[in-house]
Amino acid sequence: MAKTRTIYRCNECGAAHPKWSGQCSSCNEWNTLVEEFEQPRATAASYSGPAARPVPLASVDPSAAKTRPTGITEFDRVLGGGLVAGSVTLLGGEPGIGKSTLTLQLLSALAADGRRGLLVSAEESPQQVQLRALRLGSRHEGLWIVAETALPAILAAVAEVKPELLVVDSIQTVFDPDLQSSPGSVSQVRECAHALVIAAKASGVATVLVGHVTKEGTLAGPRVLEHVVDTVLSFDGDRHHALRLLRASKHRFGATGELGLFEMRDAGLVALEDPTDLLLGDRRPDLAGSCVVPVMEGRRTLLVEVQALVAETKAAMPRRSGQGIDYNRLAVLLAVIERRVGYTLYQKEVFASAMGGVQINEPAGDLGIALAVVSAHNGRPIAADVVACGEVGLGGEIRRVGQMERRLGEAKRLGFARAVVPEATPDIPGLTLLRVKDLRTAIDRLDLRAET
Ligand code: TYD
Ligand code: MG
Numbered sequence: 001m002a003k004t005r006t007i008y009r010c011n012e013c014g015a016a017h018p019k020w021s022g023q024c025s026s027c028n029e030w031n032t033l034v035e036e037f038e039q040p041r042a043t044a045a046s047y048s049g050p051a052a053r054p055v056p057l058a059s060v061d062p063s064a065a066k067t068r069p070t071g072i073t074e075f076d077r078v079l080g081g082g083l084v085a086g087s088v089t090l091l092g093g094e095p096g097i098g099k100s101t102l103t104l105q106l107l108s109a110l111a112a113d114g115r116r117g118l119l120v121s122a123e124e125s126p127q128q129v130q131l132r133a134l135r136l137g138s139r140h141e142g143l144w145i146v147a148e149t150a151l152p153a154i155l156a157a158v159a160e161v162k163p164e165l166l167v168v169d170s171i172q173t174v175f176d177p178d179l180q181s182s183p184g185s186v187s188q189v190r191e192c193a194h195a196l197v198i199a200a201k202a203s204g205v206a207t208v209l210v211g212h213v214t215k216e217g218t219l220a221g222p223r224v225l226e227h228v229v230d231t232v233l234s235f236d237g238d239r240h241h242a243l244r245l246l247r248a249s250k251h252r253f254g255a256t257g258e259l260g261l262f263e264m265r266d267a268g269l270v271a272l273e274d275p276t277d278l279l280l281g282d283r284r285p286d287l288a289g290s291c292v293v294p295v296m297e298g299r300r301t302l303l304v305e306v307q308a309l310v311a312e313t314k315a316a317m318p319r320r321s322g323q324g325i326d327y328n329r330l331a332v333l334l335a336v337i338e339r340r341v342g343y344t345l346y347q348k349e350v351f352a353s354a355m356g357g358v359q360i361n362e363p364a365g366d367l368g369i370a371l372a373v374v375s376a377h378n379g380r381p382i383a384a385d386v387v388a389c390g391e392v393g394l395g396g397e398i399r400r401v402g403q404m405e406r407r408l409g410e411a412k413r414l415g416f417a418r419a420v421v422p423e424a425t426p427d428i429p430g431l432t433l434l435r436v437k438d439l440r441t442a443i444d445r446l447d448l449r450a451e452t
Helices: 073-078 099-112 126-135 151-161 186-203 276-280 327-341 363-378 404-413 439-445
Strands: 005-010 033-038 088-093 117-121 143-146 165-169 206-212 231-237 243-251 259-265 268-271 290-297 300-312 320-323 348-354 386-388 418-422 432-436
Touching: 005 186, 033 186, 073 243, 073 259, 073 268, 088 099, 088 186, 099 117, 099 126, 099 143, 099 165, 099 206, 099 268, 117 126, 117 151, 126 143, 143 151, 151 186, 165 186, 186 206, 276 300, 290 363, 290 404, 300 363, 300 404, 320 327, 327 348, 327 363, 327 439, 348 363, 363 386, 363 439, 404 418, 432 439
Parallel strands: 088 206, 088 231, 117 143, 117 165, 165 206, 290 386, 320 348, 386 418, 418 432
Antiparallel strands: 005 033, 231 243, 243 259, 259 268, 290 300, 300 348
């Protein structure tokens, strides 16, 4: 029997260290090292498992990796058509975002189509899951459940049910009693995931592993799992809003640029072809401080409302806050407005948000954010039929951004008539372009100057 060895493993990045320390020297996170017992692996010489035979690449049948639609259109869109037999997908997201709901709906959709699915519910009892299933209006013969956390029992259940799709919710609660490290530790999670990957490849069962992402990193972060799975999906959104975004950050069977959109409703997640109503339905264009921005999320364009509020304050340190907008970017834009346009903002509190729980992480949002702030500052609303798109340079100049045609095409499709854009933007038939060289010009063209 090989000897075990004590090591210290980082819960965040999975790096192993011979000694404990307060900070992981690999990822620089604090208080993430936990004690672990490492069992040496079998060496190549002692390996006696079945070996794969080499074949000419040209003789390999590519249809073995064919996707099969799940019936949940936005999920299939992100995966480039659906699930591949024997593939393993990691679905990560913050607690409460809707991972269990999405996976249950996935299993229900398959079952409704006469396809068998198995849910390994490692966190919730079958009764709890049944209540959720009833709420989602799903009652199908082909949906099986087992409330189990031990790996051998899970593998036995898979062998018994022989499902087309296996969902493990969540991978962090699964443990292998043969390993000495404690349940929930990185090595447990990684080894269990590894065993499930091997089982999926051997049996051809498409497998979805649910993983919680916590900011504190108290549970083993799904980052250590990303290497062993075929596909990594993240499920995001603001818990206080209904919009949910599904993205792939790794996908061995296709491209990663697609975005799936859902709305969380009382009866579960609804696939959203068109999120416009959710994003712009509550907009009040008569109010100053609102500007619509076409944002690229992967290959999809979202029209997002940016709101700003500027309020006078006597505080020595006026507050600035950005929701869904990077704080540093907001600070830069305020400085540009101050220096290049000449409005005094240093005695004012400035709040800016991207509505609907969307994050604006690209420079293309600059112009819209800056215009929303100016509009709020001057109390002059931006016309309802206008979108704004462009990067704002430190000189106040408006710079080109990528995929302008797609962005403006979507704005036109949704009924916008005018767009404030960088000077070099090519014509878009049916849309009036207000080409501007700098922020001042944009303010003039939109008639945002305060009346004097
Ligand atoms: P859940 O799928 O349990 O999240 P996760 O598995 O990612 O932790 O969903 C959590 C939230 O979703 C919960 O706060 C309630 C809400 N919800 C709905 O609004 N409608 C529904 O039909 C369901 C099932 C949940
Ligand atoms: Mg859950």
